[in-house]
Amino acid sequence: MRQWIRALAIGVAAATASAGGLAQTKGAAKPAAPAGQTVRIAYLDPLSGPFAAVGQNILKHFQVAAEMATAKQLGGPGVRFEIVPFDTKGSPQEALTLLRAITDQGIRFVAQGQGSHVAIPLSEAIARNNERNPSQSIVFLNYAAIDPDLTNSKCSFWHFAFDANVEMKMEALTNYMKDRPEIKSVYLLNQNYSFGQQVARYAKDMLARKRPDVKIAGEDFVPLGQVRDFSPYIAKIRASGADTVITGNWGTDLVLFVRAARDAGLTAHFYTYYAGVVGTPTAMGASGADRVRQVSYWHPNVEPNPLEPVYLDFKQRFNEEWYVLAAHNALAMLGEAIKRAGSADPLRVAHAMSGLKMTGPMGEIEMRSSDHQLQQPLFISTFTKAGGPVRHESEKTGFGFRTEKAIPTYVAATPTSCNMQRPAKP
Numbered sequence: 001m002r003q004w005i006r007a008l009a010i011g012v013a014a015a016t017a018s019a020g021g022l023a024q025t026k027g028a029a030k031p032a033a034p035a036g037q038t039v040r041i042a043y044l045d046p047l048s049g050p051f052a053a054v055g056q057n058i059l060k061h062f063q064v065a066a067e068m069a070t071a072k073q074l075g076g077p078g079v080r081f082e083i084v085p086f087d088t089k090g091s092p093q094e095a096l097t098l099l100r101a102i103t104d105q106g107i108r109f110v111a112q113g114q115g116s117h118v119a120i121p122l123s124e125a126i127a128r129n130n131e132r133n134p135s136q137s138i139v140f141l142n143y144a145a146i147d148p149d150l151t152n153s154k155c156s157f158w159h160f161a162f163d164a165n166v167e168m169k170m171e172a173l174t175n176y177m178k179d180r181p182e183i184k185s186v187y188l189l190n191q192n193y194s195f196g197q198q199v200a201r202y203a204k205d206m207l208a209r210k211r212p213d214v215k216i217a218g219e220d221f222v223p224l225g226q227v228r229d230f231s232p233y234i235a236k237i238r239a240s241g242a243d244t245v246i247t248g249n250w251g252t253d254l255v256l257f258v259r260a261a262r263d264a265g266l267t268a269h270f271y272t273y274y275a276g277v278v279g280t281p282t283a284m285g286a287s288g289a290d291r292v293r294q295v296s297y298w299h300p301n302v303e304p305n306p307l308e309p310v311y312l313d314f315k316q317r318f319n320e321e322w323y324v325l326a327a328h329n330a331l332a333m334l335g336e337a338i339k340r341a342g343s344a345d346p347l348r349v350a351h352a353m354s355g356l357k358m359t360g361p362m363g364e365i366e367m368r369s370s371d372h373q374l375q376q377p378l379f380i381s382t383f384t385k386a387g388g389p390v391r392h393e394s395e396k397t398g399f400g401f402r403t404e405k406a407i408p409t410y411v412a413a414t415p416t417s418c419n420m421q422r423p424a425k426p
Helices: 003-007 052-071 092-104 116-132 166-177 194-210 230-241 252-264 279-290 307-317 324-342 346-353
Strands: 038-045 078-087 108-112 140-141 160-161 184-190 214-224 244-245 269-272 292-296 357-360 363-367 376-385 399-407
Touching: 003 399, 052 078, 052 244, 078 092, 078 108, 092 108, 092 116, 108 116, 108 184, 108 357, 116 140, 116 160, 116 194, 140 279, 140 324, 140 346, 140 399, 160 184, 160 376, 166 279, 166 292, 166 376, 166 399, 184 230, 184 307, 194 399, 230 307, 244 252, 252 269, 252 279, 279 399, 292 399, 324 346, 324 357, 346 363
Parallel strands: 038 078, 038 108, 108 140, 140 160, 184 214, 184 244, 244 269, 269 292
Antiparallel strands: 292 376, 357 363, 376 399
């Protein structure tokens, strides 16, 4: 295995021994440094507001990944990675304001993932900035915003997607669902922004193609982070007679949704994108056992699991779940690109990362050069009672995720319409 995989699998505690979070750097700084110096990455996501719990949790993922990448010299001898947090409060306008501050501070790499409604304007703003101010170029490491437009009609040379997009995940999910004869009637409930709208769109299109006998019993969109009482939606689902719910909801919108379903005794099965995200396993508890499934690129009980030491150390250190493999893949690929480029210059790094292939912990991964969409295996897993193959429970619930189906990379791969404009190599 490559050096970065060994870094994930051994000596995690030693590599993550620095205390607390990394303080935000004040004042102006030099542009991106060449190999052998500090590479700063702005973490640009909500650290306050309704999605703060998710943002704070994933910030820790990036900090740990940066510490490990530094300890194992993934960017080359002496290269240090540092995460600088910025609070978007979940607002696209706040993110764009902060982008100016990030540029002024000489930070040349941005990690963001909570919300395609933020990622799309952020990617467009970064592309404009890089065209107008090439000496202040920025590379966008997108770890979780998965609207397919980001790697299709709105693709950018400077944007790199480390999570599978909506279409890829729905391809995997519906490939599993098509062989479940008990699914006869589906209700769609999603957040009312580009991501949730895409989940609903692809669910309808793919079910119509793969299971035309399945009825769409109803469809709802909820305003992002604003609904506190999901009981009216649960009543509509029950009244529809749906036996299955498909939802891309995440964060507080999923926690409150599954909690309302639990309280109402709704017996429908849930097919989700983010059941493993912080807070959701606790909200499900026993009521979610054998009824909630998710599509993901990793879960704690996947086999083989070379990331088990990382997972266990993170839980011990923070008393929280580790699940964002994209944070580690992003730092691993960034480090390898810096090493290959012999520089942390954004343009050189972006060219080195485009088309980069590596052996990841779950198998071969590739940053597809045509659209900068990471190609990787996916998994369908079920939330069930701990024991046997479910060696790791989630959030001390006594329940965890069990693999139902491993989806090879080629199965979930989807074509792209990206027409990428590439700056010349330096």
